[in-house]
Amino acid sequence: MKNIIITGCCGFIGYHTALKFLNDKKYKIIGIDNLNNYYDIKLKQSRLKLLNQYSNFHFKKIDITNYKKLFNLVKNLKIDYIIHLAAQAGVRNSIKFPNQYFTSNIQGFHNILEISKFKKINHLLFASTSSVYGNSSKFPLKENYNTDRPNSFYAASKKSNEITAYSYSRIHKIPTTGLRFFTVYGPYGRPDMSLFKFTKRILENKPIDLYNKGKHERDFTYVEDVANIIYAISKKIPRKPTFYRILNIASSRPIKLKRFLSIIEKNTNKKFKIKLLPLQVGDVKKTHASNYELLKLIKYKNFTTIEKGVKNFVQWYKSYYKIK
Numbered sequence: 561m562k563n564i565i566i567t568g569c570c571g572f573i574g575y576h577t578a579l580k581f582l583n584d585k586k587y588k589i590i591g592i593d594n595l596n597n598y599y600d601i602k603l604k605q606s607r608l609k610l611l612n613q614y615s616n617f618h619f620k621k622i623d624i625t626n627y628k629k630l631f632n633l634v635k636n637l638k639i640d641y642i643i644h645l646a647a648q649a650g651v652r653n654s655i656k657f658p659n660q661y662f663t664s665n666i667q668g669f670h671n672i673l674e675i676s677k678f679k680k681i682n683h684l685l686f687a688s689t690s691s692v693y694g695n696s697s698k699f700p701l702k703e704n705y706n707t708d709r710p711n712s713f714y715a716a717s718k719k720s721n722e723i724t725a726y727s728y729s730r731i732h733k734i735p736t737t738g739l740r741f742f743t744v745y746g747p748y749g750r751p752d753m754s755l756f757k758f759t760k761r762i763l764e765n766k767p768i769d770l771y772n773k774g775k776h777e778r779d780f781t782y783v784e785d786v787a788n789i790i791y792a793i794s795k796k797i798p799r800k801p802t803f804y805r806i807l808n809i810a811s812s813r814p815i816k817l818k819r820f821l822s823i824i825e826k827n828t829n830k831k832f833k834i835k836l837l838p839l840q841v842g843d844v845k846k847t848h849a850s851n852y853e854l855l856k857l858i859k860y861k862n863f864t865t866i867e868k869g870v871k872n873f874v875q876w877y878k879s880y881y882k883i884k
């Protein structure tokens with residue numbers, strides 16, 4: 561039996577990742593989350609309720625900025641892996657409210673590194689983001705491209721995670737994998753992300769704000785693919801000399817926002833009312849990742865198509881919010 565800590569287990573990616581491991585009875589999951597109110601707590605509680613149905617799941621309501629509580633939790637436990645997904649997410653919000661990004665993402669992450677060192681874990685996997693690439697104009701984005709010019713404090717906090725994790729992995733020999741997620745979407749998704757917001761607005765017959773005239777492109781990656789990928793990567797432990805790797809986690813299929821909107825229209829049987837707005841500070845115009853390194857490592861084949869992924873999301877949304 562392997563013991564895994566998943567931080568941010570009541571969050572969108574954390575929930576799906578925990579489910580994936582829980583269905584394999586070889587794992588015991590210790591889920592950590594502070595259930596903060598960045599978005600609707602009820603959604604986090606619904607995810608937690610589903611996880612609590614598994615006998616190999618154990619939840620601890622802990623804020624990762626509290627080292628003492630983390631330490632007391634793990635001191636007598638064997639911990640094999642830590643999958644660190646707790647963070648203050650959201651690019652736009654980080655420009656107005658940077659404090660939470662500093663405490664949760666930088667200070668909290670440092671606590672996770674200290675715990676990883678103390679428990680001599682076999683593998684630390686942590687969430688980074690496509691935002692570290694800033695407004696790059698060279699596509700597809702490769703892991704070795706420049707990431708020194710973050711557009712937002714959120715991206716800066718994640719870039720800082722990558723650097724501190726590198727130093728810890730090298731100095732203390734903690735096998736570590738950084739995961740640069742590209743626009744993850746799917747059922748139980750985040751209310752502050754585009755698919756959720758657009759679906760909500762179209763079903764309520766309300767207009768949507770479309771920034772940069774809908775010319776944005778995003779490398780949408782379905783959440784169950786992400787959970788499957790994390791599961792597979794957890795077993796691929798980086799070895800000498802650095803004990804460290806960074807991977808793009810992406811389907812590598814960028815979609816224009818306009819096409820994305822038409823797929824939502826098809827699945828809701830409705831038409832968008834659109835309010836065009838200029839490009840926002842902090843936004844990047846395009847994301848398109850190379851997933852060459854990822855596929856070299858785990859040979860993942862069947863990425864969910866955007867048509868299927870959006871369909872699943874709209875079905876979930878209607879059933880969760882009881883919309884006919």
Ligand SMILES: NC(=O)c1ccc[n+]([C@@H]2O[C@H](COP(=O)([O-])OP(=O)(O)OC[C@H]3O[C@@H](n4cnc5c(N)ncnc54)[C@H](O)[C@@H]3O)[C@@H](O)[C@H]2O)c1
Nearest residue numbers: 568570571572573594596623624646647687689741743744
């Ligand atoms: N969803 C995406 O498209 C995407 C893209 C790039 C990177 N990421 C990163 O992936 C990770 C998971 O993202 P998500 O979309 O599931 O976000 P989420 O907000 O749904 O999940 C994060 C969870 O962490 C918890 N949390 C936040 N601060 C905490 C703290 N100080 N202590 C304990 N728990 C805390 C929150 O309550 C939440 O449940 C994050 O690190 C995020 O930055 C996500």
